[in-house]
Amino acid sequence: MRLRKKKGVADKLLNFDFVLNGLDDSRRGHWAQSFANPDQPLNIELGIGKGDFISTIAERNPDINFVGFEAEATVLYAAARKVRDLQLNNVRLAVFNVADIDQIFDPNEVDRIYINFCDPWPRNKHAKRRLTNINFLDKYRRIIKPDGQLHFKTDNRPLFDYSLEQFAALNLTVDQISFDLHADQPVDNIQTEYERKFSALGTPINRCVVHF
Numbered sequence: 151m152r153l154r155k156k157k158g159v160a161d162k163l164l165n166f167d168f169v170l171n172g173l174d175d176s177r178r179g180h181w182a183q184s185f186a187n188p189d190q191p192l193n194i195e196l197g198i199g200k201g202d203f204i205s206t207i208a209e210r211n212p213d214i215n216f217v218g219f220e221a222e223a224t225v226l227y228a229a230a231r232k233v234r235d236l237q238l239n240n241v242r243l244a245v246f247n248v249a250d251i252d253q254i255f256d257p258n259e260v261d262r263i264y265i266n267f268c269d270p271w272p273r274n275k276h277a278k279r280r281l282t283n284i285n286f287l288d289k290y291r292r293i294i295k296p297d298g299q300l301h302f303k304t305d306n307r308p309l310f311d312y313s314l315e316q317f318a319a320l321n322l323t324v325d326q327i328s329f330d331l332h333a334d335q336p337v338d339n340i341q342t343e344y345e346r347k348f349s350a351l352g353t354p355i356n357r358c359v360v361h362f
């Protein structure tokens with residue numbers, strides 16, 4: 151019997167010209183040239199999951215360029231299909247561990263960062279893996295423009311409290327703090343996959359905006 155070889159996800163990702171395969175530091179300082187409209191602001195999302203958020207916000211904001219990073223190729227593949235189906239020319243995606251985010255952007259290259267429902271890493275010994283740990287914030291500070299913003303949402307209250315402490319430790323200004331985002335009914339909130347999942351369980355959603 152002839153078995154059909156199953157195509158790997160890495161191979162499938164090669165079919166999308168907006169997926170940046172084998173991302174290295176060669177775009178550093180030149181990210182604008184990755185887009186059809188290089189003069190637009192550059193926003194990035196860290197840990198995009200299946201891409202509900204980045205595909206929606208990019209569709210609503212064609213005058214902003216977006217790059218989405220995700221560690222898992224299989225998850226990014228789901229996001230890539232959404233970007234393709236919506237024919238978004240202002241989105242680029244990459245399988246990439248954002249622990250190295252400061253290696254691939256120049257200082258002041260990024261206008262805004264989104265972190266939605268990052269892994270909470272609840273054990274203290276793993277605190278350095280949280281995407282709002284001070285070491286990560288320091289990397290973001292290196293690549294973001296002065297007064298650039300980090301928009302952060304999480305269902306996890308201990309992670310949110312920890313994050314507020316980390317922002318304070320770097321003397322960063324934080325505003326638009328909400329401990330129950332949906333009760334505050336923001337008109338322009340874009341729900342992520344995890345946000346829908348947790349709010350359906352009755353978990354309040356925390357959100358804030360951090361100014362660098």
Ligand SMILES: C[S@@+](CC[C@H](N)C(=O)[O-])C[C@H]1O[C@@H](n2cnc3c(N)ncnc32)[C@H](O)[C@@H]1O
Nearest residue numbers: 197198199220221222247248266267342343344
């Ligand atoms: C809990 S999910 C949330 C997904 C999505 N943001 C949402 O709100 O629905 C966290 C995602 O971040 C990704 N992730 C975790 N650590 C990462 C890292 N260091 N670099 C890139 N992606 C990461 C995971 O693979 C996962 O898809």
